[in-house]
Amino acid sequence: MNGHAPSQHSLTYEENMVLLDEKSISDLESDAGRADLESRFTTEKLLRLWLTRLHACASGLRSAPYRSLLLRTLFFLLPSFVQSRLTHGDPRLRTPDRLGPTAYLDGMRGLAALFVFFCHYFYTCFVIAQGWGYGETNYHVLKLPFVRLFYQGPPMVCVFFVISGYALSLKPLKLLRARRLEALAVTMASLVFRRGLRLFLPTAISTLIIMLLLRVGMYEWTREFAYDGRYMKNVQEIHYERFDTAAEQMADWARAMFNFVHVWDWDIFAGSTAIDVHLWTIPVEFRSSMMLFLTLLGTARLRTAARVVVVLVVMAFTYRSDRWEMLLFYAGMLLAERDIVRAGALKAAAGGGELLGEETARRSRPLRAWWAAVSILALYLMSQPDQGGEETPGWVVLTGLVPEWWSDKYRYWQSAGAVLFVLAVGRSPGWQRFFNTAVVQYFGKISYAIYLMHGPVMHTVGYAIERKVWSYTGVEGSAYNVGFVLASVFVVPVVVWVSDVFWRLVDAPVVRFSKWAETRCSVSSE
Numbered sequence: 001m002n003g004h005a006p007s008q009h010s011l012t013y014e015e016n017m018v019l020l021d022e023k024s025i026s027d028l029e030s031d032a033g034r035a036d037l038e039s040r041f042t043t044e045k046l047l048r049l050w051l052t053r054l055h056a057c058a059s060g061l062r063s064a065p066y067r068s069l070l071l072r073t074l075f076f077l078l079p080s081f082v083q084s085r086l087t088h089g090d091p092r093l094r095t096p097d098r099l100g101p102t103a104y105l106d107g108m109r110g111l112a113a114l115f116v117f118f119c120h121y122f123y124t125c126f127v128i129a130q131g132w133g134y135g136e137t138n139y140h141v142l143k144l145p146f147v148r149l150f151y152q153g154p155p156m157v158c159v160f161f162v163i164s165g166y167a168l169s170l171k172p173l174k175l176l177r178a179r180r181l182e183a184l185a186v187t188m189a190s191l192v193f194r195r196g197l198r199l200f201l202p203t204a205i206s207t208l209i210i211m212l213l214l215r216v217g218m219y220e221w222t223r224e225f226a227y228d229g230r231y232m233k234n235v236q237e238i239h240y241e242r243f244d245t246a247a248e249q250m251a252d253w254a255r256a257m258f259n260f261v262h263v264w265d266w267d268i269f270a271g272s273t274a275i276d277v278h279l280w281t282i283p284v285e286f287r288s289s290m291m292l293f294l295t296l297l298g299t300a301r302l303r304t305a306a307r308v309v310v311v312l313v314v315m316a317f318t319y320r321s322d323r324w325e326m327l328l329f330y331a332g333m334l335l336a337e338r339d340i341v342r343a344g345a346l347k348a349a350a351g352g353g354e355l356l357g358e359e360t361a362r363r364s365r366p367l368r369a370w371w372a373a374v375s376i377l378a379l380y381l382m383s384q385p386d387q388g389g390e391e392t393p394g395w396v397v398l399t400g401l402v403p404e405w406w407s408d409k410y411r412y413w414q415s416a417g418a419v420l421f422v423l424a425v426g427r428s429p430g431w432q433r434f435f436n437t438a439v440v441q442y443f444g445k446i447s448y449a450i451y452l453m454h455g456p457v458m459h460t461v462g463y464a465i466e467r468k469v470w471s472y473t474g475v476e477g478s479a480y481n482v483g484f485v486l487a488s489v490f491v492v493p494v495v496v497w498v499s500d501v502f503w504r505l506v507d508a509p510v511v512r513f514s515k516w517a518e519t520r521c522s523v524s525s526e
Contacts, residue, residue, distance in 0.1 A: 202452055226239035
C-alpha cells in the first residue's frame with residue numbers, strides 16, 4: 001500500500017493539492033479530516049465484528065458466557081494491523097485506497113512521536129544530548145548529524161508544532177479565502193470548543209492509568225531500579241510517588257490535572273506534571289493553539305497579501321520575544337496558506353491544460369532536486385546538538401549566530417530546520433511516498449497514543465524487562481550495551497502494542513465524544 005490509488009500515482013504534489021478537501025488531514029491536533037477513524041477499527045465496529053466472527057465459538061460456549069467475553073476481549077487486545085489481516089476483505093473495516101494529498105504529515109508526525117519515545121528510552125542509559133566530536137568521548141557514529149535524529153527528541157517536538165500550525169489553519173484559511181465567513185465562524189467555534197477536550201481528555205485518562213498502576217504496585221515493582229545508577233546511568237526520570245491511601249492519590253491527581261490545564265503562564269513548562277514529565281508539550285500546544293485561532297480570526301477579513309504581512313510582523317515580534325513554540329505554529333499557518341494559494345493557481349491554470357502538461361514536466365526535475373537539497377539542509381539543522389554546540393565540529397559557527405537573547409540555544413536551528421523540512425517534504429514526491437507508506441502511516445495513527453503511553457509503559461514493564469535482561473548480561477563494559485539492545489527488542493513492541501490499544505480504546509473515542517458533545521451543546525444554525 002503506497003497511500004494512493006493507481007490513478008493518482010503520476011500526480012505531483014501540486015496537482016494533488018487541487019484535490020484538497022476539508023478532510024485531507026487525519027490530524028491528532030485539529031481532528032480535521034479524521035473521518036478515517038470513523039471507518040476503521042472503531043470500538044463499535046469491532047464489537048459487531050466480534051459478534052459475527054466469533055459467533056461459531058461463542059455459540060458453543062453459551063453455557064459459559066464468560067469464555068465468549070474472554071475471546072472478544074483477546075481479539076480486541078490484538079494490534080489493529082493483526083486484526084486487519086484476520087478480517088481482510090470485511091467491508092466494514094476496509095481501508096480507503098487513496099490517502100489525501102497531505103496525509104504525509106500524518107506519517108511525519110508518527111515517526112516524530114516514535115523518535116521522541118526513543119529519546120526518552122535512550123537518555124536514561126546514555127548521554128545523547130552532545131554532538132559528534134564534542135569533548136573526548138563523543139565519537140560514536142550514532143552521534144553524527146542525520147543519524148542522531150532517530151533518537152533526538154527536541155527537533156521532533158519542533159516538527160509537531162509546525163504540523164499543528166498547518167493542520168489547525170488549513171480549513172479556516174480555505175473558508176476565509178472563499179469568503180465563507182459564516183462557515184468560518186462555525187468552524188472556529190468548533191475548533192476552540194473541541195481543542196481542550198481533544199488535548200486534555202486523553203492526558204487525563206493516561207495519567208489516571210498511572211495512578212492505577214501506582215495503586216496496584218507496578219511502580220513499586222521498579223522503583224529501586226528507576227533510581228539505581230548502575231542501570232540508569234544518565235537521566236533518572238521522576239518515578240512518581242505512591243501515597244498511603246487511594247483517596248490521597250486521587251486528590252493529588254485531581255490537583256495535578258487542575259494545574260495541567262494551564263492557560264495563565266507562558267513559561268515553557270507551565271502546567272507540566274511530574275506524574276508524566278513527557279507531557280509538558282500539551283499545555284504548550286493548547287496555549288499556542290488559542291493564540292493561533294485568535295490570529296486567524298483577527299486576519300479573517302484581510303486580503304491575502306495584507307494577512308501575510310500582518311502574520312510576518314507578528315512572527316517578528318514573536319521571534320524577538322523568544323517564543324520559539326509560537327513561531328513554529330505561525331510558520332505552519334503560512335505554509336498552509338502557501339499551499340492553498342498554489343493549489344488555487346494550479347486549478348485555474350489546469351483549464352488550459354498547459355501547466356499540468358509540458359510545462360510541469362519541464363520544471364519538475366530541477367525543482368525536485370532543489371527541494372531534495374533543501375530537505376537535506378533541513379535535516380542537518382534539525383541535528384543541532386542539544387548541548388555543547390559551541391564546541392562541536394560543524395556547529396561552532398552556527399551556534400555563534402544564535403542571538404544572545406534566545407533562551408534555548410539548541411532549539412534555534414532545530415526550529416529553522418523543522419520549518420524547512422515540512423516545506424521541502426511538501427514539494428518532494430519521494431519524501432511523500434515514504435511518509436505515505438503503510439508502516440509510517442500506522443505510526444501516524446497511533447502517534448498521540450505513543451506520546452501518552454510510552455512513559456508509563458517504560459516505568460513499569462520496560463524497566464522490568466531491562467532489569468531482567470541485565471541480570472543475565474551484566475552491566476560492565478560492553479555487556480551493558482548488549483543488554484540494552486536485547487531489552488529494546490521487547491520494550492519497543494510492548495510500547496507500540498499498548499499505544500495501539502490506547503488509540504482504539506481512548507484516543508479515537510475521544511475524537512467522537514468531542515464531536516458528540518459539541519453537537520449536543522450547540523444551538524441549531526437553522
